[in-house]
Structure formats: structure tokens, C-alpha cells
Amino acid sequence: xxxxxxxxxxxxxxxxxxxxxxxxxxxxxxxxxxxxxxxxxxxxxxxxxxxxxxxxxxxxxxxxxxxxxxxxxxxxxxxxxxxxxxxxxxxxxxxxxxxxxxxxxxxxxxxxxxxxxxxxxxxxxxxxxxxxxxxxxxxxxxxxxxxxxxxxxxxxxxxxxxxxxxxxxxxxxxxxxxxxxxxxxxxxxxxxxxxxxxxxxxxxxxxxxxxxxxxxxxxxxxxxxxxxxxxxxxxxxxxxxxxxxxxxxxxxxxxxxxxxxxxxxxxxxxxxxxxxxxxxxxxxxxxxxxxxxxxxxxxxxxxxxxxxxxxxxxxxxxxxxxxxxxxxxxxxxxxxxxxxxxxxxxxxxxxxxxxxxxxxxxxxxxxxxxxxxxxxxxxxxxxxxxxxxxxxxxxxxxxxxxxxxxxxxxxxxxxxxxxxxxxxxxxxxxxxxxxxxxxxxxxxxxxx
Amino acid sequence: xxxxxxxxxxxxxxxxxxxxxxxxxxxxxxxxxxxxxxxxxxxxxxxxxxxxxxxxxxxxxxxxxxxxxxxxxxxxxxxxxxxxxxxxxxxxxxxxxxxxxxxxxxxxxxxxxxxxxxxxxxxxxxxxxxxxxxxxxxxxxxxxxxxxxxxxxxxxxxxxxxxxxxxxxxxxxxxxxxxxxxxxxxxxxxxxxxxxxxxxxxxxxxxxxxxxxxxxxxxxxxxxxxxxxxxxxxxxxxxxxxxxxxxxxxxxxxxxxxxxxxxxxxxxxxxxxxxxxxxxxxxxxxxxxxxxxxxxxxxxxxxxxxxxxxxxxxxxxxxxxxxxxxxxxxxxxxxxxxxxxxxxxxxxxxxxxxxxxxxxxxxxxxxxxxxxxxxxxxxxxxxxxxxxxxxxxxxxxxxxxxxxxxxxxxxxxxxxxxxxxxxxxxxxxxxxxxxxxxxxxxxxxxxx
Numbered sequence: 001x002x003x004x005x006x007x008x009x010x011x012x013x014x015x016x017x018x019x020x021x022x023x024x025x026x027x028x029x030x031x032x033x034x035x036x037x038x039x040x041x042x043x044x045x046x047x048x049x050x051x052x053x054x055x056x057x058x059x060x061x062x063x064x065x066x067x068x069x070x071x072x073x074x075x076x077x078x079x080x081x082x083x084x085x086x087x088x089x090x091x092x093x094x095x096x097x098x099x100x101x102x103x104x105x106x107x108x109x110x111x112x113x114x115x116x117x118x119x120x121x122x123x124x125x126x127x128x129x130x131x132x133x134x135x136x137x138x139x140x141x142x143x144x145x146x147x148x149x150x151x152x153x154x155x156x157x158x159x160x161x162x163x164x165x166x167x168x169x170x171x172x173x174x175x176x177x178x179x180x181x182x183x184x185x186x187x188x189x190x191x192x193x194x195x196x197x198x199x200x201x202x203x204x205x206x207x208x209x210x211x212x213x214x215x216x217x218x219x220x221x222x223x224x225x226x227x228x229x230x231x232x233x234x235x236x237x238x239x240x241x242x243x244x245x246x247x248x249x250x251x252x253x254x255x256x257x258x259x260x261x262x263x264x265x266x267x268x269x270x271x272x273x274x275x276x277x278x279x280x281x282x283x284x285x286x287x288x289x290x291x292x293x294x295x296x297x298x299x300x301x302x303x304x305x306x307x308x309x310x311x312x313x314x315x316x317x318x319x320x321x322x323x324x325x326x327x328x329x330x331x332x333x334x335x336x337x338x339x340x341x342x343x344x345x346x347x348x349x350x351x352x353x354x355x356x357x358x359x360x361x362x363x364x365x366x367x368x369x370x371x372x373x374x375x376x377x378x379x380x381x382x383x384x385x386x387x388x389x390x391x392x393x394x395x396x397x398x399x400x401x402x403x404x405x406x407x408x409x410x411x412x413x414x415x416x417x418x419x420x421x422x423x424x425x426x427x428x429x430x431x432x433x434x435x436x437x438x439x440x441x442x443x444x445x446x447x448x
Numbered sequence: 449x450x451x452x453x454x455x456x457x458x459x460x461x462x463x464x465x466x467x468x469x470x471x472x473x474x475x476x477x478x479x480x481x482x483x484x485x486x487x488x489x490x491x492x493x494x495x496x497x498x499x500x501x502x503x504x505x506x507x508x509x510x511x512x513x514x515x516x517x518x519x520x521x522x523x524x525x526x527x528x529x530x531x532x533x534x535x536x537x538x539x540x541x542x543x544x545x546x547x548x549x550x551x552x553x554x555x556x557x558x559x560x561x562x563x564x565x566x567x568x569x570x571x572x573x574x575x576x577x578x579x580x581x582x583x584x585x586x587x588x589x590x591x592x593x594x595x596x597x598x599x600x601x602x603x604x605x606x607x608x609x610x611x612x613x614x615x616x617x618x619x620x621x622x623x624x625x626x627x628x629x630x631x632x633x634x635x636x637x638x639x640x641x642x643x644x645x646x647x648x649x650x651x652x653x654x655x656x657x658x659x660x661x662x663x664x665x666x667x668x669x670x671x672x673x674x675x676x677x678x679x680x681x682x683x684x685x686x687x688x689x690x691x692x693x694x695x696x697x698x699x700x701x702x703x704x705x706x707x708x709x710x711x712x713x714x715x716x717x718x719x720x721x722x723x724x725x726x727x728x729x730x731x732x733x734x735x736x737x738x739x740x741x742x743x744x745x746x747x748x749x750x751x752x753x754x755x756x757x758x759x760x761x762x763x764x765x766x767x768x769x770x771x772x773x774x775x776x777x778x779x780x781x782x783x784x785x786x787x788x789x790x791x792x793x794x795x796x797x798x799x800x801x802x803x804x805x806x807x808x809x810x811x812x813x814x815x816x817x818x819x820x821x822x823x824x825x826x827x828x829x830x831x832x833x834x835x836x837x838x839x840x841x842x843x844x845x846x847x848x849x850x851x852x853x854x855x856x857x858x859x860x861x862x863x864x865x866x867x868x869x870x871x872x873x874x875x876x877x878x879x880x881x882x883x884x885x886x887x888x889x890x891x892x893x894x895x896x
Contacts (some may be wrong), residue, residue: 408652410627
């Protein structure tokens with residue numbers, strides 16, 4: 001069933017050094033490669049029919065352009081018998097699969113085989129509950145009478161990702177007599193996934209956890225890698241844990257109900273993946289941005305799969321974000337400041353990250369680390385993706401400075417940033433940049 | 449510097465089986481042993497003068513009786529140049545030392561070598577702050593100008609071990625600009641240790657953590673093993689994590705200010721260690737209970753050292769309490785019900801655990817698993833230790849049943865219990881007991 005398991009040229013120009021105070025990528029000759037720890041499998045839902053696979057083994061191998069082929073590891077979004085791609089997040093005894101495919105919720109097998117105890121608490125929100133809750137309960141309980149399912153339906157939005165809402169999840173879990181063997185299932189976007197995961201990780205010091213993400217944002221980013229969190233009034237995601245799920249199930253059919261704004265927000269993370277690590281993927285996005293916005297099932301499935309692969313690779317190398325995993329935060333320090341500054345939920349995460357990437361690229365340019373052409377390409381693709389490229393006027397220089405000073409990437413008082421460096425697809429995570437140039441970037445984006 | 453590192457006859461009569469639904473110890477022939485993963489070192493604070501060591505390598509080896517010798521790994525409680533015992537909790541890359549000795553806070557070396565970043569947040573309470581906060585700040589900063597120390601002083605008592613108080617710790621951590629490299633230092637008893645540890649484990653998904661326990665309870669139990677938690681109104685320690693500190697520093701001099709009631713509470717956990725795993729240690733306690741109550745420094749130091757060794761051994765074998773570690777919960781299911789039922793903080797933890805052990809022993813007797821002599825010995829030592837042996841009258845049968853049904857040891861609706869089985873020093877963790885007999889025990893201790 002394993003179709004591809006090969007070494008991978010991990011950004012041939014990029015190496016990564018770890019130090020106690022600064023972690024930096026540097027440009028090295030085209031000799032450096034990292035043996036991939038993860039594998040990607042492609043199969044039918046029940047394992048008999050092999051559909052194909054196209055894990056890229058070198059940057060020169062062809063990738064889908066315009067209309068990705070079935071060998072991209074995914075099939076149409078509407079067929080109930082469609083292909084399945086499995087991206088394995090390889091973390092020793094905490095490894096887990098990310099199932100990606102159309103119609104997966106019609107196959108109870110995927111979820112049921114990852115249930116540990118007899119009780120499941122589905123954590124979802126008011127928007128998603130009416131769309132997919134029945135389907136998920138059916139997938140959990142069909143021909144499985146031993147399983148009992150409880151539900152907690154939270155209000156929808158980032159502004160509810162806080163301790164007060166989290167306590168509602170605990171209350172329901174305790175009242176439903178959940179125990180350590182029970183499963184918390186996150187059904188929704190990034191907010192639900194982060195909050196449900198944090199509840200699972202701390203309920204009785206750790207219960208079972210499954211992710212069923214229903215937005216592009218959650219499917220390509222927050223549901224892979226085990227980061228859980230809630231916000232604090234003083235900063236985003238300041239309280240949380242690293243906690244890996246038993247599995248992540250991405251039924252791409254759930255995207256049919258996704259709003260255009262949410263779709264664009266998710267695409268910001270897809271674009272980020274190309275910028276930090278995969279020039280070919282970024283070029284593919286430039287050529288296929290209209291297909292992505294039109295929810296072309298082939299294009300969307302490929303974008304999700306490739307983003308999950310990139311994320312799984314980085315997480316496998318550095319689960320606890322001691323080093324290289326931090327590059328996934330490209331644009332996030334600026335973006336989180338905007339999310340906090342305008343009030344959680346006013347801007348979608350991807351909208352803020354889009355602006356954050358523009359600002360980080362601006363700083364990279366001012367530092368002389370990238371050329372202007374790349375900055376323009378970033379602007380162009382984000383505008384095509386209907387994403388903002390400048391912060392709201394309410395964000396002042398001092399607000400950025402103040403909020404960024406409590407960013408999780410501050411170490412001993414010094415803010416480390418992910419910045420682009422070199423050709424497209426290369427970046428660096430470093431505290432070794434000119435601090436006055438950062439101020440110049442902030443002033444150039446703020447009126448006050 | 450390593451004085452003893454040997455295999456250890458881990459309860460020669462006891463083996464442990466793991467299964468998905470029930471974990472049980474059973475009596476087996478005297479052939480079973482487990483290779484110890486931990487080691488215990490005894491040295492002077494700065495490593496040059498070796499004082500001695502007495503890790504028991506077999507049940508027949510002599511142990512201190514009446515007045516433990518210096519070879520017990522500890523020296524007087526008042527000398528600033530006294531011996532140091534190090535119990536190593538062996539957990540791979542999460543291993544850490546437990547330093548035990550008199551006057552250790554006079555030696556900045558111990559704490560300073562475990563600091564990762566430049567900022568420390570000392571979490572303590574109103575009682576302990578006036579006694580030891582200055583001393584700890586001095587130990588952190590002496591000849592160490594790079595370190596800055598912030599403090600959060602919480603109200604004292606189990607009733608404050610909740611989300612509201614935890615948020616005060618986060619607030620202070622964020623306002624003090626702590627980051628992932630900063631250290632949370634718990635200075636106080638079990639409540640402070642549990643809450644500070646939980647804050648450390650979830651602040652920015654995990655900061656550094658040091659325990660400086662100041663009660664016998666915290667020194668022999670809660671500061672070793674990485675369990676952190678806060679209470680929920682519906683149950684004790686229901687929200688928490690497994691999170692190991694960088695080190696635990698036990699300065700036995702801090703016990704000079706401990707109240708008699710707190711001392712007795714801590715002794716309940718010492719007595720538990722003997723009952724579940726070390727008959728010789730229990731006998732030594734029977735013979736030395738008056739010395740312990742009089743805070744005889746030799747007796748206290750030996751009791752702390754031996755309890756830490758037993759706990760470290762079980763934690764090293766089973767960090768996440770998937771099996772054998774659960775035997776440390778002997779008496780706790782009944783005890784937690786009392787703590788919750790009477791209102792957190794009304795009874796000290798050890799007082800409730802003392803009654804819990806009596807009730808668990810009663811059930812073991814009714815099941816025919818132990819003889820009456822052992823039950824009487826348990827009653828006698830607890831009474832000598834000035835601990836209660838029956839629950840308060842307000843605890844009804846239904847209250848016990850209701851609160852115990854949300855215990856963390858419930859698995860798929862079935863309550864697993866730690867019960868004594870066989871001769872002194874043997875126990876079992878099982879769901880395979882007669883449930884009506886449990887009801888008989890509860891009725892025999894409740895008027896209503």
C-alpha cells in the first residue's frame with residue numbers, strides 16, 4: 001500500500017543551524033539534503049485499489065500545473081469512492097495519519113479505527129453543527145453500538161477562543177462522564193481544533209483526540225502538527241500545548257460550504273508553504289490561483305495535500321518547535337499583532353497572515369536578503385487571492401511593537417523572526433537582523 | 449560521584465500486567481524483578497566530598513531503624529555544609545534530579561545551573577513568601593546579574609487551586625514579558641507546585657520549570673513525577689498535564705516552619721509508599737513515627753529520601769500512568785471524594801488520603817485479599833501520625849458514589865481502584881473487584 005517512500009531534497013540551498021539563542025537558516029552549496037522521515041500513501045478508502053502517488057523526489061520532477069493529475073494523490077471532491085491520500089506525520093509513538101480525500105465521512109472505518117474508549121465528545125460550533133454534525137455522528141456510530149457520542153456546540157469565531165469557552169468544554173466532558181480513554185473530536189475550523197485539542201490535552205492530563213477540519217485554513221495548517229491553544233487578552237495562542245491527535249481526517253467535500261472569505265484566508269497558509277520551502281509549489285499556485293478560488297476540486301485537493309506534506313515534514317523534524325519548525329510562522333508575528341490589535345475575530349487568521357507576509361517580505365527586502373521581484377510576486381498572488389496586503393489603519397507603530405514583544409518567538413527579550421532570504425523558497429529564522437530596519441518596516445506600514 | 453547504581457528487586461512477589469481495559473498486579477513466584485532505571489547519588493553540594501549512599505539492592509539489606517545512619521543519604525537538617533542526596537528521575541531526555549538536603553538554598557549553584565533563560569517567575573503563596581521568598585531570590589541571583597526575578601504571590605490553600613488563580617499566574621507571566629526560555633519556579637506546597645507546573649506546561653506551549661517544595665506532602669509526592677493540575681468544581685485535579693521539571697530542590701530546613709497538621713498530612717503519603725511497595729520501610733515508620741512527628745532531622749530526611757526513591761522508580765517505569773504508576777494513587781479515589789465533598793481546602797490532602805487508605809484497606813479485607821492484622825496496623829500508624837481514619841459525617845454513600853464516578857481512574861465507565869493484596873507491601877490496580885463489596889465498604893463508613 002505504500003507507494004512512495006523516498007529521500008527528498010529538502011531545499012537544496014537551505015541548511016538549518018540550532019543554537020541556544022538564535023536559530024538561523026543559511027545559504028549553502030547545493031549538496032545538502034535531509035532524509036525524509038515521513039511517507040505519503042495513496043490508496044482507496046479500504047485499501048485494495050491503488051490509485052497512485054506523486055511524492056516529489058527532486059525539484060526537477062514534474063508537478064501538476066493548471067489541472068493536477070490523479071497522480072497528485074487526490075481525486076475529485078464529489079465522488080464517494082474517490083481516492084485517498086494519507087500523509088503520515090512521523091513522530092515515533094505519537095505518529096498519526098492525515099487522511100485527505102473526497103467523501104471520507106461516508107466511510108466510518110477511518111474514524112472508528114482510531115477510537116480508543118467508548119465515549120466521544122464532538123466539539124463544534126453553531127455554523128458547522130447544522131452542516132456536518134449528523135454526518136460525523138453517523139460515521140462514529142454506524143454499526144458501532146458500543147460508542148456513545150456527546151456534543152458541545154460553541155459560538156463561532158476567534159473571539160470565543162478563550163478560557164471561558166474552554167471551561168464549557170470541560171464542563172460538558174465531566175458531566176458526560178468522559179474519562180482518559182474517551183475521545184475529543186474537533187469538527188470545525190482552526191478555532192475549534194485549537195480549543196478542542198487543548199481541552200483533550202489537559203482533560204485528566206490527556207485524553208484521546210481526533211481532528212476533522214472543515215476549512216482550508218484548518219486543513220492545511222492548524223489540524224496538522226499538534227499545536228493547541230487558546231488566546232489570552234494580551235496575546236494570541238499564549239496558553240496551549242503540543243498534543244498530537246490520533247488522526248486528522250480531511251473530507252474535502254466539507255469545503256463546498258466554505259465562504260469565499262474563509263477560502264481566501266486558508267489560501268494564505270498555502271501561499272506561505274510555497275514561499276518558505278517550495279518554489280515550484282508557489283509557481284503552481286501563481287498559475288492556478290483562479291482554479292483554487294473557484295474551488296476546482298483537483299486544484300484544492302493538490303494544494304491541501306502538498307501543504308500537509310510540507311507541514312508534516314517540518315513537524316516530523318522538530319515537533320516542539322525548537323528550531324526549523326518555526327519557519328511555518330512566516331508572517332505570523334506581524335499577523336498575530338494585527339489579530340490581537342483589531343480584536344480577535346475582526347480579521348480572519350489568514351487575512352492577518354497575508355499582511356504579515358507582506359511586512360516580513362518588506363523587511364527582508366530592506367535587509368537586502370531578497371530582491372524586489374519576489375516582493376512584487378507576493379503582493380500579486382495575495383491580491384489575486386483576494387487577501388489584504390496592508391494592515392488596518394488602527395494599527396499603530398507602538399501597537400505593533402507592544403504586541404510583538406510578547407510573541408512566543410521572543411527569547412531572552414529578543415524577537416526572532418522568520419524572514420525570506422535568497423531565492424524563492426528559502427527563508428531564515430533569526431534574531432540577527434537590524435532592529436532599526438524592523439522599525440522602518442513598521443513605520444512604512446503604519447500612519448501613526 | 450555515582451555511589452550506587454544497581455538492579456533492584458522490585459517487589460519480588462509482584463508483577464504487573466498491562467491491558468487495554470484493566471491493569472492488575474498479581475501474585476507471582478519470587479522470580480520477577482525489574483531492572484532499575486534510576487540511580488541515586490550522594491555527594492556534598494559541590495561534588496568533592498563523598499558522604500555515602502545506601503540504595504537498597506535487596507529486601508534483606510539493612511535499613512535505618514530508630515535513627516537512620518548518615519549512609520541513608522542525608523545528614524543533619526541544620527548544617528550548611530551538609531550532605532546531599534540526589535534521586536534521579538530517569539525519563540530519557542526529560543530526566544531530572546531531585547536534590548535532597550539541609551541548607552541547599554544557601555547554595556545558589558543548584559538552582560542556577562538549571563535556569564535556561566534570563567527570567568524567572570517565582571510562584572508562591574502568602575504564607576511561604578514571608579518565610580522563604582528572599583532566600584530563593586538570593587539563591588537565583590547571587591553572583592548572577594543576568595537573571596531577573598519576578599514574583600506572583602497567590603492566596604494560600606487548596607480552594608484557590610482553580611482556573612481563576614491560574615489566570616493570575618498567566619497574567620503576571622505575560623506582563624513580566626516571560627518567554628519560552630523563562631523559568632517558572634514553584635515555591636510552596638502541593639497546591640503551588642501543581643498550579644505553577646500547569647502554568648509552566650501551558651504558557652506558550654511549555655516553559656522551563658523548577659520545584660522548590662516546602663512541605664513534606666510536596667517533598668515526598670507532588671513535586672516528583674511531573675503531575676500538574678488544577679481542580680474543577682466537579683472534581684479534583686481534572687485539568688492538568690504531565691510535565692517534568694528541570695529539577696526539584698528539597699531543602700529540608702524549610703520544614704522547621706511546617707505546622708504539625710501539615711506535617712501529619714505529608715506523612716500520610718510516606719505511609720502510603722510503604723504500604724504499596726516497601727514492607728521494610730513501613731516497619732521502619734512504625735518504629736520511628738514519634739521521631740518523624742518530632743521532626744527528627746535524620747528520620748525526616750530518610751523518610752523523604754526513601755519516598756522519593758519509590759516514587760522516582762514508579763515514574764521512571766510509567767511516566768504517563770498507563771499502568772503501574774497508578775498504584776501511587778492508593779487511597780486517593782476515596783480521599784479525593786472527601787476533599788471535593790467537604791469543599792476543597794477544608795481537609796488537607798493527606799488527611800483525606802489517610803481515610804482513603806483505611807477505606808481501601810477495608811475493601812481489600814472484605815474481598816479477602818489481606819488479613820485483619822494489616823488493617824489494624826494501618827489504623828494504628830495513622831492514629832499515631834495524628835491522622836483521621838474515618839470520613840466526616842457529611843459524606844454520604846451517594847456523595848462518594850457520585851464523585852468517584854468522575855475519578856480519573858474510571859475507564860469506559862468502570863472504576864479501577866488500587867487495593868492491597870497479599871502480604872504487606874503488595875497491591876493491585878484493578879477493575880476486577882466485586883462492586884457490591886465496594887458499596888458495603890462505603891455504607892460501613894457512611895451514616896447516610
